Amino acid sequence: MDLAAIFARHWSRFAASHAHLLTGAHHRAARAVLSCRTAELGGQVHHCAECLEARFVYHSCNHRSCIKCGGREQKQWAAAQEAKLLPVRYFMLTFTLPDELRRFAYAHQKWFYDVMFKATAALLMDFAQDEKHLGGMPGFTSVLHTWTRQMQHHPHVHVIMPGVALSEDGLRVRRAKGRRYLFPVKALAVAFRHRISTLIKASDDKHGTRHHSTIPAEVWSKSWVVDARAVGKGDHALRYLARYVNKTAVSEPRLLGYDVQGNIRLNCQDSGTGKWRVIRLTPDDFLRRWCLHVLPKGLVRVRHYGLLSAAAKKRRLGVQEILGHVPRRKPKPLVVEKPKCPCCGKEMVLVMRMPRHLFGTIRVTVNPSRGPPE
Template sequence: MRARHEVAQVLEQHWPQVERHTGINSWQLRTLGAIMRCRTAAMGGHVDACPDCGSVRISYNSCRNRHCPKCQGRKREEWIRAREAELLPVPYFHLVFTLPEELNPLALLQPKAVYDTLFEAAWETLLTFARDPKHLGARPGMVAVLHTWGQTLSLHPHLHGIVPGGGLSEKGKWRGAPSKGRFLFPVKAMSRVFRAKYVEKLKERLPELDRSLVNSLFQKQWVVYAKRPFAGPESVVEYLGRYTHKIAISNHRLLKVEQEAVTF
């Protein structure tokens, strides 16, 4: 079904304000410009012709930006097929590493430092537990996807990790998690290790980091959340497609577009 409203239409209506907006950096502006121009005359067009029946179709070019509501469907399919090819016939776990909201202001100012550190700290936390012979004693794997927004489009940075229930031993042999796929690692202990690693790495990246911010980060419990294991690789792929590869807002979620407000 065709959406009644489009993000592109909102951008076009307000483009002069978007261009002048001080909270939008050049990379974000390029993305928004691509979304606005996608499949319009501004992108140019192409001709598809069938050599068998001779039928000809003329269409505008797509922007192919991964944030674009019009392009997301195909990108998602390509991504799912590539991940499917990597799947192993083992149980999978879904971990979510969430940053406390105290880091939100810094995430807006220094997104690269904050998010690079999130990927590194999450991976090293997983390595710490997987390598420990008490838990697994093997090298793990993870597909990690960063989400920076929640359902209400407010800043809510968290990392989704899809983790096979096992890993490779030093000799390169598969070693499955001891609980037969019911349980991976203790999440309370993981949360503490994740917090310590995150703060340590962020301090390395940003040596001028505010002391009171560091203290507030340690005063709070951080959350590593383990969702129920997946039934099998098929549901992993379905999950990835539905949740971890979606854009901030799709055209179908726009209910009303007015001069002063957009309802979604």
């Protein structure tokens, strides 16, 4: 089932009836989905020298809320991160907000998601530099993830972290003491809760707001959830995270079409049992859930800290040298495959790029379906 077809059929009505809830980011994302790989974005004219056939390949929108785009970038990101992997144990940590705070997080997502990154980064730095744990400068990558498999709002931060740190003098590497865990999760959860509370209060003081007082008091006394587990060499965890870097809350194969009542059938996998089941959502509910995961413009979903930050390249190379590790070569950019001629099967040659406002001014044989990404 085509996501763009759902938007073409239902978005205008949904947007009109939910205008008070939608932002410019939602409308830009919807326009991107509707125009992706269509004549509206223009494209490229390719020519076959053998049989003189001309074809038009539509451009992609490359919006992170479009489920057709991002596949090439996802593979490229995963390959680049795997090239940085060290020959040590890796750990995956997940920091989750309690239910009572999620509505607040969505209402203030433009700055609150940044608060989540700051809180997790600061506490991991503190724990890593403690002599009881690593006793040095760590490195880690954090990825914001906002959805469940049913497309519900569930903001959390995934962190992948090698179990090593560089000593303060830069001459030694300190390794994680535990094989199955990196830091005590209960202590991490308490620290995460405290950091979030402190940062909200700091924002109130700076901007003269009263956000902290609007949050139910029991949020700051209940137990929060932090998960931490060993993930071996880290390559599988990186590929798992890569799915969230350039994608949104649903993939096209999971859209199974409409039922007889006009509801959208969505295939979902149970995280506990691994079994798949089909849920049914009204078009309005489906679009509402999709909108929950359209991020504010400019928000960076993936962030690197410590030894993995761009500013720490020399120290990262120092760690590799101490470990006697030769890093993998940086992967070359993935080459976009040239379209094949539908008549003879040979590669076609790019002869012209057509901007959107010139589409239709030349005579070409146009592929009526949505073309491959460019």
